[in-house]
Amino acid sequence: MSDLNLHRNLTDPDGFYANLMAVHDGLSKAESDALNARLILILANHIGDEALLAQALHTALDIAPRAE
Amino acid sequence: MTKIFETPLYPYARHPDQDAAAPPRHKVVILGAGPVGLAAAIDLAQRGVPVVVLDENDRVSSGSRAICFAKRTLEILDRLGCGDVAVNTGVTWNKGRVFFDERDIFEFNLLPEDGHNRPAFINLQQYYLEQFLVERVQALAAEGKPVEIRGRNRVEAIGRHSDHVRLEIETPEGPYELHADWLIACDGANSPTRRMMGLDFVGRVFEDNFLIADVVMKADFPTERWFWFDPPFNRGQSALLHRQPDNVWRIDLQLGWDIDREAEKHPDRVIPRLKAMLGEDVAFGLEWVSIYTFQCRRMEKFRHGRVLFAGDAAHQVSPFGARGANSGLQDTDNLCWKLALVLDGRAPEDLLDSYDWERVYGADENIMNSTRATEFITPKSEISRVFRDAVLDLASQHDFARPLVNSGRLSVPCIYDDGPLNSDDCAGLPARTRPGAPLPDAPLADGWLLGALGQGFSLLAIDTDCSDAAQRFGVDVLTLNAQDNPLLAERYLGTQSGAVYLVRPDHHVAARWPDYDAAAVETALRRATCAHGGLNV
Numbered sequence A: 001m002s003d004l005n006l007h008r009n010l011t012d013p014d015g016f017y018a019n020l021m022a023v024h025d026g027l028s029k030a031e032s033d034a035l036n037a038r039l040i041l042i043l044a045n046h047i048g049d050e051a052l053l054a055q056a057l058h059t060a061l062d063i064a065p066r067a068e
Numbered sequence B: 001m002t003k004i005f006e007t008p009l010y011p012y013a014r015h016p017d018q019d020a021a022a023p024p025r026h027k028v029v030i031l032g033a034g035p036v037g038l039a040a041a042i043d044l045a046q047r048g049v050p051v052v053v054l055d056e057n058d059r060v061s062s063g064s065r066a067i068c069f070a071k072r073t074l075e076i077l078d079r080l081g082c083g084d085v086a087v088n089t090g091v092t093w094n095k096g097r098v099f100f101d102e103r104d105i106f107e108f109n110l111l112p113e114d115g116h117n118r119p120a121f122i123n124l125q126q127y128y129l130e131q132f133l134v135e136r137v138q139a140l141a142a143e144g145k146p147v148e149i150r151g152r153n154r155v156e157a158i159g160r161h162s163d164h165v166r167l168e169i170e171t172p173e174g175p176y177e178l179h180a181d182w183l184i185a186c187d188g189a190n191s192p193t194r195r196m197m198g199l200d201f202v203g204r205v206f207e208d209n210f211l212i213a214d215v216v217m218k219a220d221f222p223t224e225r226w227f228w229f230d231p232p233f234n235r236g237q238s239a240l241l242h243r244q245p246d247n248v249w250r251i252d253l254q255l256g257w258d259i260d261r262e263a264e265k266h267p268d269r270v271i272p273r274l275k276a277m278l279g280e281d282v283a284f285g286l287e288w289v290s291i292y293t294f295q296c297r298r299m300e301k302f303r304h305g306r307v308l309f310a311g312d313a314a315h316q317v318s319p320f321g322a323r324g325a326n327s328g329l330q331d332t333d334n335l336c337w338k339l340a341l342v343l344d345g346r347a348p349e350d351l352l353d354s355y356d357w358e359r360v361y362g363a364d365e366n367i368m369n370s371t372r373a374t375e376f377i378t379p380k381s382e383i384s385r386v387f388r389d390a391v392l393d394l395a396s397q398h399d400f401a402r403p404l405v406n407s408g409r410l411s412v413p414c415i416y417d418d419g420p421l422n423s424d425d426c427a428g429l430p431a432r433t434r435p436g437a438p439l440p441d442a443p444l445a446d447g448w449l450l451g452a453l454g455q456g457f458s459l460l461a462i463d464t465d466c467s468d469a470a471q472r473f474g475v476d477v478l479t480l481n482a483q484d485n486p487l488l489a490e491r492y493l494g495t496q497s498g499a500v501y502l503v504r505p506d507h508h509v510a511a512r513w514p515d516y517d518a519a520a521v522e523t524a525l526r527r528a529t530c531a532h533g534g535l536n537v
């Protein structure tokens, strides 16, 4: 089983982040939620490895939320 | 014309048991002449086990109820002598189409592969299936097999004893009593047996209502399963259209939770809904209307001493996936050969605990699948609806998302992995035919593999020899040649050059080897019958 890569892996972090923000430009909250959902599904299918995806789900869940 | 479900097929007739001085004793009593009870009666009668079926009614189910019958069920019906009539009467289909909002988003084909005698699915009204099963029971009785159905015999009370069950039965001419060595309770989702025995039936209720309408119309919709998510004619809900024989169409409309169920069943409400779906100018008649709510639940155990629960009495699933009646027939397929061996003294009662293990496992798989489908169809939170709609939007353009669309995973038999009756496996043989799996069919030179099997245990000897096994163990030996049979080789040999399969009477694999080893076969047969002492299958 391969491990989820939690090390630096993007060559152009700023560029990716800007692209991520750009696709949400001008979208309503509902449209953005739908886009995010599509994006997750597209990436999940690309990764394909269910064990890896389970690690990703848990990693996302385990981040302590910011105190309100 | 009188409909088949309006005709008493097994009308009440006084039986000498009703005038007996002491309660007569029977080997097996089956409670309920639904599809599951009838299948059990045929299976046992074919094995020579005397059986009495009691039902409070005297006719088949009114309304179509279960309509989709899967390949595995058809294979079971073949063994029960009703496969041809079911397939010839039914509508064979294998295509499904999915709609989202106003769009036709994709179609799919359920026919998995060639080389099977039976199709993936047929649609057939439950009343037809029950009619064929009743006729088969009557034909067996006419041949002298010890089987009978007693109509308008309602069981009112049950007493449990260590070696028998006592039944108090009400008839139009008053009560009588019977004793049974074994009782098979196939008395449906509201099982009075379960209630009278004070047993739990826990699970989840889904807060939703579905309008089920059987509509008679001459329409040119293709023979496909059409499923709509959030269509314009039923906003925020789902809909299903499916063809049955005789120009009858099943329409299923999700209605939501807060409705007036009685009012919604009224034609004044139903007809406008159907017109919105079918179009104003399609002429149709209503054959049957019902409002359905559902639950996913099962009994904790299916065996309680001498009472064995099967079908809806033991487990209930949502209708998405057609797992109700299909799984009930797998219950009796699993149970009857075991009970016949126990009654014959050829296996100990422990064998019946494997019925409990295997069919509880099957029920859990069905409940899991139908719960998942239900959650996709009726998203239970805002975010689950966001993801559901994202899947549907993607599926309209990208193939990868289509397997995520879940409008019901249609019934397939379960594989009893780690089942208590399984033994040896062998590397190199295909995964799909591993111990616990149901045998996939394959073409033979002169017919079909499943059609060549008998009622008992069999050994398949593929490109190898085990001819002394027939005499030694009293099993049927089927010697097969896979040299010129690529489908047989693919399904049964994999990378091995030969194989021996030990097959149970319900056509599940018990064990398999690369070649014949009499001692290994004997051990596997013992395990598959829970035999402690002598082996006598």
Ligand SMILES: Cc1cc2nc3c(=O)[nH]c(=O)nc-3n(C[C@H](O)[C@H](O)[C@H](O)COP(=O)(O)OP(=O)(O)OC[C@H]3O[C@@H](n4cnc5c(N)ncnc54)[C@H](O)[C@@H]3O)c2cc1C
Pocket: B031, B032, B033, B034, B035, B036, B037, B054, B055, B056, B057, B061, B064, B065, B066, B067, B068, B126, B153, B154, B155, B156, B186, B187, B188, B189, B191, B192, B212, B290, B291, B292, B310, B311, B312, B313, B319, B321, B322, B323, B324, B325, B326, B328
């Ligand atoms: C309205 C409706 C719609 C359905 N639609 C679908 C569908 O679309 N797809 C699907 O797969 N499944 C559907 N089902 C479920 C499917 O019909 C069942 O899974 C199937 O009938 C189960 O068969 P059974 O033999 O276990 O029980 P049943 O068919 O319920 O048979 C039970 C029998 O027991 C008898 N009985 C009960 N109590 C007594 C007593 N005290 N004494 C004597 N006899 C008794 C009854 O008369 C009945 O004949 C539907 C069910 C209903 C009610």
